Structure formats: C-alpha cells, structure tokens
Amino acid sequence: MAKLVSNRHQTGGALHITELISSASVKAASIVLCLLLIIIQYAHTGKYDYDLVVIGGGSGGLACSKEAAQLGQKVAVLDYVEPSVKGTKWGLGGTCVNVGCIPKKLMHQAALLGTAVKDAKKYGWQISGPICHDWATMAEAIQNHVRSLNWGHRVQLQDKKVKYLNVKGSLVDKHTVKGLSKAGKEMILTAKNIVIATGGRPNYPTNIPGAVEHGITSDDIFWLKKSPGKTLVVGASYVALECAGFLTGIGLDTTVMVRSIALRGFDQQMAGLVTDYMDAYGTKFAWMCVPKRVDKLSSGALQVTWTDTHTGNEHKDTYDSVLWAVGRAPETKALGLDKLGVQLRKETGKIVVGADESTSVPNIYAFGDIGEGRPELTPTAIKAGKFLARRLAGHSTELMNYDNVPTTVFTPLEYGCVGLSEEEAEKRHGKDGIEVYHAFYKPLEFSVAERDASQCYLKVICERGGDQKILGLHFTGPNAGEVTQGFAMGFQCGATYSHLLQTVGIHPTCAEELIKVSITKRSGLDATVTGC
CATH class of the missing domain: 3.50.50.60 (FAD/NAD(P)-binding domain)
Structure with missing residues (x-):
C-alpha cells in the first residue's frame, strides 16, 4: 500500500483525507469514491480546514479561540503539555490555571489564613493547642480545583464549537500546522490565519552542577x-x-x-x-x-x-x-519558526510582533508571554487575544492598549501598582518634572492584632505641572490587588491628582488612604498617617 498525501496548495483544497489506497489493482469505483469525498469536503470547507488555528491552550489562546468561534469563525486550538524535568504535567488551561496565578493565589490564601488564626486570639477567639499546617490536605484541595478548571475549559470549547486537539503544534508554512500526538501520530491542518500563544516555561540555570x-x-x-x-x-x-x-x-x-x-x-x-x-x-x-x-x-x-x-x-x-x-523562557524552539523566517528577538527568544500582534510572516500572529515586549500577565493575554480574534474576523480594528496595565505581587504584604515606577517617571519627566505624594498608614485590622505596619505605604506619582496627571500609583497592604484594580480604571480616563482629592473615600478602608494623600516627598514632611 502506498500513501498519497494531498498537496493542499496546488489543489486549493483542505483535505482531511491524507491516505488514498493506491495500487495497480485498485478498482475504478474506489478511485471515483475517493474523488467524490474530496470534492464534497472541498465544497464544505473552502480553501482551508479552518479560519483560525491557535497553537497554545493557555488563558490567551483559549480567549482568542472562543472569541473567534463566537464571531462565526471555524477554529481549532492545539494544546500539549510537555512534562517538566521532574515529570509534572497538567491539563488544559496553560500556566495561569495550572502552575501560576490560580494555585499561587490559593496557597497565598492558605498562608494568610495562618496569620489570621494568630490574629484571631487578639480578637477574642479561643484557639487551643498548637496551630499547624498539613500540606497534603491543602495540595489535594487546590489540585482538585485546578482539575475542575481543566474540565471546564474543555466543556467551554465544546460548547463554542472550537475543535480541541491535544497535540503538539508546529508550523509548516504560513497556512499549515503539523500536529503531533503523544503516540507519535501526525496530522496536518490548514488555516487562513495561525495564532501562536504558547507562553513560556521556567528556566533552569545550566551552569550550576546539580x-x-x-x-x-x-x-x-x-x-x-x-x-x-x-x-x-x-x-x-x-x-x-x-x-x-x-x-x-x-x-x-x-x-x-x-x-x-x-x-x-x-x-x-x-x-x-x-x-x-x-x-x-x-x-x-x-x-x-x-x-x-x-x-x-x-x-x-x-x-x-x-x-x-x-x-x-x-x-x-x-x-x-x-x-x-x-526567569522564564518562551516556548518557541519546537514551533519551526526559523524555517518560516518568523523573526525572534535574539536576546530573549521571543517573537517580534507589531501593534496588531502580527509577526514578520503574513497570516501568522503571536501574543501573550511569547510576544517581545509584552507584559507577562494573564489579563493582558486574554484581552489581547479577544481583540486579535475580532480583527481577524473582520469585526473590529481595535488594538490592545498595553499602557498602564495594573498588576499585583501576592507576597505576604501584597504590592499593587499601575503606571510608571518612580524611577521610570523621573527618567521620562526629570526629577523636577514629577511630584510624589506618599503616606505610611496603618490598616485598622492591624491595630487590635498589634501587627507591625511599618511597610504599609502608598505613593501617587504625578506630573508636577498643569493638572498633575497621575503617572503611577503604588500600594503595599492588605488586598492590594482589589485596591489597585479600582484605581486602574482612572488611568484610562486620564486621572489627575485633583480627581483623586475629589473622590469620596469609603471609611474605614485602606484604599481611602489613597484619596487623602497630601504630603509630598519634596516637602520632607513626615508622611505617617496619624488618624482619620
């Protein structure tokens, strides 16, 4: 039996039939039947198998694929998790769901609860015996939650008519993707547009024995x-x-x-x-x-x-x-980008992308952590993926705005920020061109618990002249992510220092300290908040 693989670009057909039985003894009826199947499939699919093939089933890739499907595009998403060096593997959803934001925040919550239990005694809770933590109980609960999210993503793709393929994808040309299953089986898919959203994986130092x-x-x-x-x-x-x-x-x-x-x-x-x-x-x-x-x-x-x-x-x-x-390395090595001439940034290995997420090769796009110069943040990948899907479907021309993206570091004392750091603001506007309002404050929750609040601090960096446009906002304290999220919207509206002062606070909260801030670094005055 010889294999006859269709040349999709010579025929203009997008053929799923890659093997036709061919030998000297093949009957004419068999040939006619195969040709009929090819013609029927061509008529059904048009030039390509899919309008869009997305390589990468992380938050961004899933958002892009689902949005495209909702806009009437025929979409396939390829996702394959290469086990870690230690053999750890997981399901659909990418870094954030499986080994990033979600389990991280839940383990952070476990730690916060430990602190809360200690504080509880000061608030009158009678807690007897030593307080200890059981890793296995926590890990099982978190891992089960992650598995439920894996399943939920699969169901969503099915509901939105997105074809999910658990295969490793690589590029053949600007319209063709090769998929390789765990069992080593190959498949070929063609698409009008191809999107790469494979993210990155943690680095190991290569120069340290052991x-x-x-x-x-x-x-x-x-x-x-x-x-x-x-x-x-x-x-x-x-x-x-x-x-x-x-x-x-x-x-x-x-x-x-x-x-x-x-x-x-x-x-x-x-x-x-x-x-x-x-x-x-x-x-x-x-x-x-x-x-x-x-x-x-x-x-x-x-x-x-x-x-x-x-x-x-x-x-x-x-x-x-x-x-x-x-640090992390972009997942680009196994994609076959060099053969197609997709431009990479040599220093980082990331894909060079335009404002519209386009690469150096037509019909191939990339976004999320794998894109050079893009924030390595889940929400930006999700939003960028949706915008890209809308543009590719011809429903919008709107580009992703990567300025003033808020983020939070979920350390024991959380740190939330949006806009420029003080160093970057000074670099762009000069030391005399910015005004930094700041305050050290004590969360009310810390008072009865007698917790040290020395590092609870906030600062608002503004242009010194004119309306004092806010350039950056930084906050360390409880629930920093929740606090920063609200203020981040102000940046989209061109918030100024006067807007901040005109805002009525919610009392008693930590967030209200931001709308009361009045001491500047330049003044040299004590920035400690001493009362309501």
Whole structure:
C-alpha cells in the first residue's frame, strides 16, 4: 500500500483525507469514491480546514479561540503539555490555571489564613493547642480545583464549537500546522490565519552542577504531594517572592537567595518594603549570593554551595528542596519558526510582533508571554487575544492598549501598582518634572492584632505641572490587588491628582488612604498617617 498525501496548495483544497489506497489493482469505483469525498469536503470547507488555528491552550489562546468561534469563525486550538524535568504535567488551561496565578493565589490564601488564626486570639477567639499546617490536605484541595478548571475549559470549547486537539503544534508554512500526538501520530491542518500563544516555561540555570537533577521550579511546586520542607528559593522575581512568602506563611523554613536586586522592573522603593516585610515575617534572605552547586547527600538532603559576592567567601547549607525561580523562557524552539523566517528577538527568544500582534510572516500572529515586549500577565493575554480574534474576523480594528496595565505581587504584604515606577517617571519627566505624594498608614485590622505596619505605604506619582496627571500609583497592604484594580480604571480616563482629592473615600478602608494623600516627598514632611 502506498500513501498519497494531498498537496493542499496546488489543489486549493483542505483535505482531511491524507491516505488514498493506491495500487495497480485498485478498482475504478474506489478511485471515483475517493474523488467524490474530496470534492464534497472541498465544497464544505473552502480553501482551508479552518479560519483560525491557535497553537497554545493557555488563558490567551483559549480567549482568542472562543472569541473567534463566537464571531462565526471555524477554529481549532492545539494544546500539549510537555512534562517538566521532574515529570509534572497538567491539563488544559496553560500556566495561569495550572502552575501560576490560580494555585499561587490559593496557597497565598492558605498562608494568610495562618496569620489570621494568630490574629484571631487578639480578637477574642479561643484557639487551643498548637496551630499547624498539613500540606497534603491543602495540595489535594487546590489540585482538585485546578482539575475542575481543566474540565471546564474543555466543556467551554465544546460548547463554542472550537475543535480541541491535544497535540503538539508546529508550523509548516504560513497556512499549515503539523500536529503531533503523544503516540507519535501526525496530522496536518490548514488555516487562513495561525495564532501562536504558547507562553513560556521556567528556566533552569545550566551552569550550576546539580541544579537540574535536584531542583524544582514553579512548574512543580503546586503539584507536590508532600511538603517541600526546608526550602531554598533561588531568584528574586515576583514568582520567587510569592512562593517564598506562602511557604513561610504555612510554617516552612524558607530562604531566598538573591544575586542582585528584588523585583527588577518594579518600583524599587516598593520592592524594598515588600522584602523588609517578608524578612520580619520570617523569610530569610541571602543577599548578593550566587549558588555554585547542588549535591544530594546520602541522607537525601540537598547540600547547596554558594558564594557571597560581597566577601568572596563560600558557604554551604542543607535543604529539603531547592526551587529555581530565575526567569522564564518562551516556548518557541519546537514551533519551526526559523524555517518560516518568523523573526525572534535574539536576546530573549521571543517573537517580534507589531501593534496588531502580527509577526514578520503574513497570516501568522503571536501574543501573550511569547510576544517581545509584552507584559507577562494573564489579563493582558486574554484581552489581547479577544481583540486579535475580532480583527481577524473582520469585526473590529481595535488594538490592545498595553499602557498602564495594573498588576499585583501576592507576597505576604501584597504590592499593587499601575503606571510608571518612580524611577521610570523621573527618567521620562526629570526629577523636577514629577511630584510624589506618599503616606505610611496603618490598616485598622492591624491595630487590635498589634501587627507591625511599618511597610504599609502608598505613593501617587504625578506630573508636577498643569493638572498633575497621575503617572503611577503604588500600594503595599492588605488586598492590594482589589485596591489597585479600582484605581486602574482612572488611568484610562486620564486621572489627575485633583480627581483623586475629589473622590469620596469609603471609611474605614485602606484604599481611602489613597484619596487623602497630601504630603509630598519634596516637602520632607513626615508622611505617617496619624488618624482619620
């Protein structure tokens, strides 16, 4: 039996029939039947199998595919999870659902509840016996919730008539995608447009012996069945600090090893407040230190050797787990982009995209974490995916606005921000061109519990002249995400400092401190809030 694979671009047909039985003894009736099937399929589908094929079943890819389907497009979404180095794998939904925002926030909540239980005694709750945390109970509940989300996404795709394929996708040409199943079976799909939304995966340091063999990443921490125990977190990104924060909060001995600065790219004054609070909260920090090797001892413990770059001295300690949080790499290597000439940024490996998410190759688009210069945030990917779907379906010309995207770092003391950092505002407008209003405040909830509020702080960065347009807003404190979300809308409306002062506060809340702020850094006056 010989295989006859259709040439889709010579015939203009989008053929699902890739194998026609051909031999000298084939009867004419069989040939006629096959030709009839081809003609029927061509008439049904037109030039391509699909209007849109999306490679990547994360938040952005799912949002794009569902939006396109609702607009009448014929859509397929390909999603395949390559297991982590440690063998961790998960279902449909991408990083956010499985190994990011969702399990992270739930584990953060577990830690906050531990603090709340301690506070409860001050509020009169009679709690007897020692307070302890059971990892297995928490992990099972969170993992079950994530699985329910995986299933929910599959149901949504089915309801919206999106074809879901659990295959690894790569590009053949600007209209053709090859899918490879876990069993090694290949399939070919053609589409008018192809969208890449494959996101990224955590990096391992390649120059540190034992790092890969003995370490884990954020792809693994949320799916552990047993407690990670005494943990070294290497890195100072928001991923590193959030993980270290909830590990400390549930009672684990946790150390963060920082090579240079924490929360690079964020306002550095705010970053300092976050790490100061974590330090007081019980997280240990090894500043200006670089790991050299990880060895597994006969006891099963992991011995980490590192260098203090200040002194040059070498140190060693043992841990139960080493969590690498040293950045993420875009999932571009297996897509076959080089063969098509899709332009990548050499330094980052990300896809160079235009304002409309287009790549250097016509009909191929990319957005989300894989796009060069794009925020690595779920909500931006979702919104960008929907806008792209609308444009490709001819229903809109609106582009995604990547300015003033709000975000929150879910550390023990949460940090929310929108707009420019003080450093960036000063760089763009000059030190004398900005006015920074700030305040140290004490959440009412902290008072009875006698909790230290030294790092509860806010600042509003404004243009110094004219209407004092707000350039950046930063807040550390309870529920920072909820606080920042509301103020973020003001940025879309051109909010000014006078708008802030004209807003009536909700009392007593932490958020109201933002609309009362009146002390400037320039004045040098004490910015501590002393009463209502």
